[in-house]
Amino acid sequence: MNFDKIGEMALGSRLRALSTIVSEDAQRIYNLYGVALKPKWFPVFYFLSNQNTGKSITAIANEIGHSHPSVIKIVREMSKVGLVLEQKDTLDKRKNNIVLTPKGIDMSIQIQQQYKDVENAVKTTLNQTTHNIWLAIQEFEYLLNEKSLLKRVIEQKKIRESSTVEIIDYTSKYHTAFKELNEEWIKTFFKIEDADRKALDDPQKYILDSGGKILVAIQDQNVLGVCALIKMKNKKYDYELAKMAVSPKTQGKGIGYLLGKSSIEKAKSMGAKSIYLESNTILKPAISLYEKLGFQKVVGIDTPYERCNIQMELLLEI
Template sequence: MYLASLGKLALGSRLKALSDHFYGAADEVYRTLGAPIESRWLPVLRYLWDSGPSTVTDVAKAIGQTHSAVSQLTDKLVRGGMVRRRRDLADGRRTVLVLTDKAQDALAALGPTWCAVRRGVAASLGEHAVRLLDAIAACERALQDRPVAGSILAEHAAIKAMPLEIVPYAPALREHFYRLNAQWLERHFRIEDIDRAVLSDPERHILQPGGTIFFARLGEEVIGTCALLQESPGVFELTKMGVDETFRGLGAGRRLLDACIAEFHRRNGRTLFLESNSRLATAVRMYERAGFVMQPSVRPGSHYERADVYMIYRQGA
């Protein structure tokens, strides 16, 4: 499932998908059994049934929805003859929501249906239902103590405040060279034999022939890498660039690219080329802005099955 691959980034979307599934299932049950309500009405109707006449504010607070959402739903319930608005008998300045006789009769007849819902959910989800309810309760308590929007914004500020460093290869960083490249290869293509060989032994395949490897480090996290491979004296390939998807948008890719180009110049290189794939449009545009020029055909003798883009660096292009 694609959303599952996004982890916490798609938490809201996955919860919405689950919510829509349960709403749809409940509505199907209500329609089949002839119950004159909709699943999305239940929180408001049930709260008024249990608590008696209440303001929109009280209902919204009790069921964890916004005042606007409850007010809009109330309009639908009023039009459907399930709820009416009246002046609060104890405080004429306030308006309260009251169930109509139609709603009272409908809810009173739903006992067997709600019993079936509880049993059906248990039969369908088994012990997962209990764990899910416990997890939801724990999340609700945690969000009361620390709202998620504030936490996200605080983390974003902390990330933006961290210095982004470009550092040379060190043995302690070797595992990150494989991890970062394998991440995007597995996502977009596959790890070819040549990739596996180079990524598993970068000292032999990149450093010993006269190449170099750079890493982008954000605080204590290694978030990107790129290599400059010397194919022959003065001829270099820009290769094995990968940036952790979690940290894209911080400029790590361009910083790594600039570091490799600067190293190419420092070594008085004659030719700098790269191979890529046209599906990676964002990366290709970055290479073009850095001075790489698209060639009319793939590189002769290319080692990569996925390569359909061949670019050569032209200083000042």
């Protein structure tokens, strides 16, 4: 397979191919030195050969980074050829430890010259490379421990999908979508309240005519989400970020973040210095979104909503 032609997305396949090449040579190297060891046994064998006492399956698995079942299988194979055995823990008779047999100990002595030659061969090869693969793997593992490849792919998926999303100003033709999307999420968690009915039944009167704005997220003429900026009578804040609703079919694709960012930019363009919002702490993804947008928790503001148990503000830099 031409991995260079496929590119970086074939990283896993290329590493497996490289692993196969190295493993095949490793078995030949064991044969060269007369060491009856299989490459896949090496991590367990090496770990045990450097221990003063036996170790449990769990301890071995944690140390070498293998799964518990994998270590059990390797230990069974090594036991059949007389390299390891199980013995009761001296302190806890309920626990079995794995130790090298006298045969295994002899092998650990015999293999020392092989270790030296292999280490020098690998170092020599690495010194001949422009990019040290050992250091590169360490760095790559560090980055994946910080954020898995799956999470990184999900991020790229969101970026690609959101690139074709448009955030536009509301017109009356989007009234049905604005109302239905909001009613859907409210009924899922709470109940429709009087303040909801007024804004959803007549957004022109209760939001737009009062100096507010409504933004609509569309993709291929389909409405994905909506969000409103309601002009506040409270002099402390200029606008309330409200009535944000995203279609369940598109949740998790970053539409809420796009609507939130666009609403903030819209508020700035209208001269706003502050934005306020109300929510409920059971809506954990929503709270995380607001925090990501820069909102911080506040208290002491009167609210018409029974469901409100958290209030947040965003102070804008104009």
